[in-house]
Amino acid sequence: MTTVRPRPAIRAWPLYAGGFLGPYASTMVTPMVHEVAAGLGSTPELAAGAVTAYMLPFAALMLVSGTLAERWGRARTMQVSLVLFVLSCAACVLAPSMGWFLAARAAQGATNAFTTPLLVAAITDLVPRARLGRALGLFAGLQAAGQAASPLVSGPSAALDWRLAFAFPAVVALLLAVLPPTMTTGAPRGRPSVMALANRDLALACGLSFLCYLAAVGLTVLSILRAQEEFGLGPWERGLLAAAFGVAGLLAAPLLGRRLDAFGPRRTGVAMNVLLAVGLLAAALGPSVFVLGLGIAAVGIAVTGLRTTVNSVAATSAPDNRAGAASLALSFQFFGGALAPVLWVPLHTAFGALGFAATAVAPLVALALTAVSRPRT
Secondary structure, eight states: OOOOOOOOOOOOHHHHHHHHHHHHHHHHTTTGGGHHHHHHOOOOHHHHHHHHHHHHHHHHTTHHHHHHHHHHHHHHHHHHHHHHHHHHHHHHHOOHHHHHHHHHHHHHHHTTTTTTTHHHHHHHHHHHHHOOOOOHHHHHEEEEEEEEHHHHHHHHHHHHGGGGGHHHHHHHHHHHHHSSOOOOOSSSOOSOOSGGGHHHHHHHHHHHHHHHHHHHHHHHHHHHHHHHHOOOHHHHHHHHHHHHHHHHHHHHHHHHHHHHHHHHHHHHHHHHHHHHHHHHHHHHOOOHHHHHHHHHHHHHHHHHHHHHHHHHHHHHGGGGGHHHHHHHHHHHHHOOOHHHHHHHHHHHHHHHHHHHHHGGHHHHHHHHHHHSOOOOO
């Protein structure tokens, strides 16, 4: 008699918990640059380079990480990457100099490039299409939570010892490595097709992703400058103001996911880009701290909605290479974020509020792209 083995239970919660890790790790050094510099006998300017050291390999490797992971196997790649991320956290703790610390931060970014796109691909495989928007909305909400929680954990940790700040992401990654998520329920697809990535929907997702973060990261930098220069806010008040971005995105994520399921990616993308433009203009031109805060919160909601929309369009654009498509779109997102300070800060320095308001050009271009290239999904 043939014994029928029961199908293993799907472990989905680590898929969403993993979404927290990437945004958290990317900005965790920002609140403690002075403590890191003092601890390593360096300068705050060099310590601030820890964000760039993380982001550049993170964005660059995501051009190919999803496709490579599909070839190597999602589950194996996920577990190896999480273990290497734990080791890179340990390297940050043990770094004897700023050079070693920045190298360890680059290793963190490189390992995380092989986790985030796999989570998006797995959610797309495991969740029925009718509920995909809600699932990706939850994922985007936890990404927003990671962004909001980063300064709230690393800041107080640095008050004791900045090295303690790396314990939290290391524990999260270790937990996910020991209790890995279900990465797929289907049979292996074989060698993924790179040519499958050459499609209109993925090109649109990459463009929208780039423009979204070009605007959003510009806001995060310029709003802090405006809060200090025009309203005289101290570091504590500026931190609370910046946290409105992530908190608003987290609270709005369930509603945004349901909207995507109900109205589809095109209408949702249009609505979120309009909200993004309005929020940017409010933050740039608002006459009070309250209006500035409302603008930051509106941008946080819009970015969470756009993350959800872009992930949906990208991951469904290439069923034979979902992780490759997701990683490509995410790569463009972070390249947009890396370009933002270089573009917007000089404009703000030269033209003040009008230079800040120029960030609204990015969502307007995104609306034009959406109008001429409608997603089929």
